[in-house]
Amino acid sequence: MNGNWQYAAQGDDGRLYPWGKETDPTALPKHETGRELRPPTDVDAYPKGVSPWGVMDLMGNVWQWTDEYVDEHTCAAVLRGGSYYWPSGSMWYFPQNMRLDQHGKYLLMAPSKDRSPMIGFRCVVDVALEK
Secondary structure, X not given: OHHHHHHHHHOOOOOOEOXXXXXXXXXXXXXXXXXXXXXXXXXXXXXXXXXXXXXXXXXXXXXXXXXXXXXXXXXXXXXXXXXXXXXXXXXXXXXXOOOOOOOEEEEOOOOOOOOOOOEEOOOOOOOOOOO
């Protein structure tokens, strides 16, 4: 799954962001740090953030659960894309990773504790490409 998200976001030219090689604050939601969480923005709210394949909203809205890491001691979700919510004053949260060559690892402890309004996922379906 992680490879599908990465390819949809990055295309085949090694870009660091879905829209290109340079950061662009107008291509993703504004960061917020307060205690009140707003709902995620609509998927088409930031058209400048579109990927080379036309996929919208891959960065800066909600962390996207793209894969899982499991060994005999640990279970974690691999998160990509970053979130609009940037908590302050807590070491519990990991730093934002707002580039396509970065990810976060969210430790999974128990189903009752593994919930966050800042984490989402994508459904993937193969489509026929026109030649």
